[in-house]
Amino acid sequence: LLGTYGDDNKTPVYVVGGFVRDLFLGIKNFDIDLVVEGNGIEFARYASKQLGVKMVEHEKFLTASLFFKDGFRIDIATARTEYYDKPAELPKVDVSTIKKDLYRRDFTINAMAIKLNSGEFGTLYDFFGSRKDLENKIIRVLHKLSFIEDPTRIIRAVRFEQRFDFKIEDETLEILKETLEGNYLEKVTGQRIRQELEKIIKEKDPVKGIKRLAELKILMHIFPKTYFTTTMEKKLKNMLVSFDLLKNIYTKRNIFYAFLRILLEFYDMESLKNVEERYGIPKKFVDELKKTERRLIPVIEMIKTRIKFSDIYKVIGKPIFETATHIMAYLDDNNSREYFKKYLERVFSTKLNIKGNILKDKFNIKSSPEIGKIMNSIFCYKLDNPNINEMEKLKELL
Numbered sequence: 001l002l003g004t005y006g007d008d009n010k011t012p013v014y015v016v017g018g019f020v021r022d023l024f025l026g027i028k029n030f031d032i033d034l035v036v037e038g039n040g041i042e043f044a045r046y047a048s049k050q051l052g053v054k055m056v057e058h059e060k061f062l063t064a065s066l067f068f069k070d071g072f073r074i075d076i077a078t079a080r081t082e083y084y085d086k087p088a089e090l091p092k093v094d095v096s097t098i099k100k101d102l103y104r105r106d107f108t109i110n111a112m113a114i115k116l117n118s119g120e121f122g123t124l125y126d127f128f129g130s131r132k133d134l135e136n137k138i139i140r141v142l143h144k145l146s147f148i149e150d151p152t153r154i155i156r157a158v159r160f161e162q163r164f165d166f167k168i169e170d171e172t173l174e175i176l177k178e179t180l181e182g183n184y185l186e187k188v189t190g191q192r193i194r195q196e197l198e199k200i201i202k203e204k205d206p207v208k209g210i211k212r213l214a215e216l217k218i219l220m221h222i223f224p225k226t227y228f229t230t231t232m233e234k235k236l237k238n239m240l241v242s243f244d245l246l247k248n249i250y251t252k253r254n255i256f257y258a259f260l261r262i263l264l265e266f267y268d269m270e271s272l273k274n275v276e277e278r279y280g281i282p283k284k285f286v287d288e289l290k291k292t293e294r295r296l297i298p299v300i301e302m303i304k305t306r307i308k309f310s311d312i313y314k315v316i317g318k319p320i321f322e323t324a325t326h327i328m329a330y331l332d333d334n335n336s337r338e339y340f341k342k343y344l345e346r347v348f349s350t351k352l353n354i355k356g357n358i359l360k361d362k363f364n365i366k367s368s369p370e371i372g373k374i375m376n377s378i379f380c381y382k383l384d385n386p387n388i389n390e391m392e393k394l395k396e397l398l
């Protein structure tokens with residue numbers, strides 16, 4: 001259908017990038033990127049009118065997106081050559097042909113196009129040996145300046161390598177290393193690095209991805225004080241297991257911050273401040289990290305020795321998701337994990353039936369701190385004994 005819209009406008013239309021790559025790999029991909037040789041925005045307007053769907057235009061980049069009702073989306077771009085005023089900055093855009101458009105892309109595997117116009121529907125455009133690289137499982141840049149033009153591709157190379165179990169080709173690896181050593185990653189905004197890191201963490205095996213980032217010395221250009229050790233790897237793996245264990249307990253969960261907790265553990269305040277500013281990490285995150293770090297060793301001991309819930313509660317209270325996964329990262333055996341999971345379930349489900357008012361009205365206790373203390377004692381007692389009679393316990397306490 002989109003091809004015939006191209007016919008109507010006398011403009012060649014291609015599906016490009018990840019969609020074509022995944023087509024050849026036999027992987028489902030619902031992200032469709034179209035490139036139009038001509039005016040992409042006009043084409044998008046025409047298509048959105050014909051299909052009756054919502055459209056958003058990005059004039060500056062000559063792109064537009066169509067949004068379908070079921071969340072499905074198509075991005076439409078004008079074939080373009082990008083040129084870079086300065087390395088590591090967002091590119092300037094010029095109208096161009098499909099070949100040049102594909103040449104500016106990150107890797108050969110992402111640089112194929114399939115034509116959609118009716119006469120040539122389904123014709124593959126593979127100018128740079130993309131299919132061969134796909135068959136040989138190789139990640140290869142299209143030209144020497146690729147990483148300098150966009151250093152986030154350094155992280156993308158690792159992501160695709162890990163996702164498809166491919167290998168970064170030797171010369172590409174050399175260029176990658178040179179770009180790294182030239183500190184080009186440091187020239188990119190923290191926001192763009194963070195986006196790529198988040199994508200690595202969303203992959204099937206994020207620990208493998210992070211390990212590879214460390215192996216290639218990429219990680220130290222992102223987090224200079226992080227040393228990826230076997231202990232850290234173990235912790236990350238434990239944490240991964242815990243995401244599943246905790247899925248019914250926490251609805252609000254930030255997996256990226258959970259990973260950061262381990263990667264930034266034991267950072268000094270100054271280094272933490274630098275990371276915080278560069279990657280837009282909230283101060284709240286840093287405060288929580290520091291708070292947890294101090295309590296970590298005692299809590300782990302308490303869990304391992306199966307100390308009662310009320311004692312654990314006195315140290316960590318009701319932890320947020322990232323704190324809970326941080327603790328889980330230190331638990332190697334299933335029984336300890338289960339015990340901590342039980343603790344969390346208990347702590348979030350325990351509610352007192354009696355209210356503080358009763359202490360005021362019936363027992364004539366007026367001081368709020370004192371009321372708070374008594375209520376907390378009953379809560380703690382109930383954590384260990386879920387079936388207590390609260391009223392009786394209250395009388396006993398008074």
Ligand code: CTP
Nearest residue numbers: 017018019031104105106107110111150152153
């Ligand atoms: N691209 C690029 N350089 C980048 C980012 C993207 O050349 N730094 C190009 C690639 O050709 C890529 C396309 O833009 O195929 C779309 O990018 P993106 O959606 O990020 O990646 P996909 O290849 O679709 O991968 P994924 O399956 O992870 O969505």
